[in-house]
Amino acid sequence: MAVERGYWLAWSQISGIGPVFLQRLQQHFGTLQAAWEASPAQLEAVEGFGFQTLQKVVQQRSRLHPEQLLIQHQEQNPNFWTPADPEYPRLLLEIPSPPPLLYFRGEVELLENLGETPLVAMVGTRQPSEYGIRWTRQISTALAKNGFTVVSGLAEGIDTESHAAALKAGGRTIAVLGTGIDVIYPAKNQQLYKQILTAGLVLSEYPSKTPPDRTQFPRRNRIIAGLSRAVLVIEAPLKSGALITANYANEFGRDVYVLPGRVDDYPSQGCLKLLSQGAAPILRELDELLRMLGAIPKIDSVSVSLEPQQLILPDLPPELQQVINVMSSESLPFDMIIQKTGMAASAVSSALLQLELMGLVSQKPGMRYKRK
Known part of the structure; x- marks a missing residue:
């Protein structure tokens, strides 16, 4: 991951490559280092990579050296995160255009x-x-x-x-x-x-x-x-x-x-x-x-466990079980359920719909869900 920091920085310096495009490159190649080392023909296979963008990348990439660029950049900007860093805010990684730096x-x-x-x-x-x-x-x-x-x-x-x-x-x-x-x-x-x-x-x-x-x-x-x-x-x-x-x-x-x-x-x-x-x-x-908003009421001299009970329903498919296990009688925001399960947003949405139809989950205003 440490190596990837230099490549997030280098890609962000190329004109015409914004946060959305960087996400696309990262998803297509697996790492931005692999994208950096890709041939023009391989880059052309990425959705939205037109001829003009490809020309800019080929011309500017040859003048940039990610590792050297990272060292120089850190002299002026010692404190920054990239999506490759474990400290990068998790919720920002959910959006289509997380800042590369x-x-x-x-x-x-x-x-x-x-x-x-x-x-x-x-x-x-x-x-x-x-x-x-x-x-x-x-x-x-x-x-x-x-x-x-x-x-x-x-x-x-x-x-x-x-x-x-x-x-x-x-x-x-x-x-x-x-x-x-x-x-x-x-x-x-x-x-x-x-x-x-x-x-x-x-x-x-x-x-x-x-x-x-x-x-x-x-x-x-x-x-x-x-x-x-x-x-x-x-x-x-x-x-x-x-x-x-x-x-x-x-x-x-x-x-x-x-x-x-x-x-x-x-x-x-x-x-x-x-x-x-x-x-x-x-x-x-x-x-x-x-x-x-999910505030926890303060109760004097009482210790409250916020861990949801593990409700085991043997007939549930694994992905539905995974979602219901993180839920409780207190409503949770949709993004919090995604975070707790570690599942993709589309998978969580599908699971919640199925659980709702089965009468196990109810939806509240503001895309919040609770277990019945």
């Missing part, structure tokens, strides 16, 4: 990367109302105090408020940047950035010193959605970047929750649109939201 600064918490600590994104407008600020602080505080890590984008407004409230509550937060890992944008968030480094993590797919560019922030939003089990949209007008994050969340099978607003409020128009498309509303009782 994910730079990080701050305090790494491996339980977050392994998916054991639940990550929840909070996004919204850069110009929130007093109502939006108040609810952002309340929700972010509740999440932090209940063991969730709050994910956002360090932008002005809702992002800033969610990061700050999580830290104030003594929790962790992750900021995903649309700039280089060392470029703070907006500049007014320098102090917040420093605080996050001491009690959280800063992530970016862009190398150090990359300045802000308007095209980079929508791409950044897919990482926010991909890292998180759920995305909470607090206030968002119709053209808000928060809606891009919500759309990615829907595409990736994540839950989307929305803070309702008045029908004549400009900052709430995007939220109302999401509600009309099936997003779940965030209501006054935050306990219900926390329960839906």
Whole structure:
């Protein structure tokens, strides 16, 4: 795997080869080293590999030496993960376009990367109302105090408020940047950035010193959605970047929750649109939201085992047994079932449907499932 790091880096330097194409190459050849060493004829067999792309690869590949490139790159960017690294966030590997390089600064918490600590994104407008600020602080505080890590984008407004409230509550937060890992944008968030480094993590797919560019922030939003089990949209007008994050969340099978607003409020128009498309509303009782997100109630002086009972049904095919064994009477998000079983998303979906038809599993709102 250590050797593969250099090849993820080298492939990412070739123009016209993006994250989706890299996934395709890795799946086709098994490793990116094998793809790098493949002949033009072998590369042409990969879906979508046209003549122009092939020319770019042949020309640029001859000038790059992966091992040497890795050594040079690490001098400027010592901390980064590739999908070949065991520390790479597991949930990001589920999306169609995981960043080939994910730079990080701050305090790494491996339980977050392994998916054991639940990550929840909070996004919204850069110009929130007093109502939006108040609810952002309340929700972010509740999440932090209940063991969730709050994910956002360090932008002005809702992002800033969610990061700050999580830290104030003594929790962790992750900021995903649309700039280089060392470029703070907006500049007014320098102090917040420093605080996050001491009690959280800063992530970016862009190398150090990359300045802000308007095209980079929508791409950044897919990482926010991909890292998180759920995305909470607090206030968002119709053209808000928060809606891009919500759309990615829907595409990736994540839950989307929305803070309702008045029908004549400009900052709430995007939220109302999401509600009309099936997003779940965030209501006054935050306990219900926390329960839906999988928060474990704290019971004084009682030890609660969260391991599901092994329900053995001899007539079940192995793949159905594998799925039902990770389930309990508490509802689980679809992505968590995938993670616990280690099965492909399509296989889990098929198994859940069969178990539901057999009356053994029931589906709840937000693509959550529980054993009957």
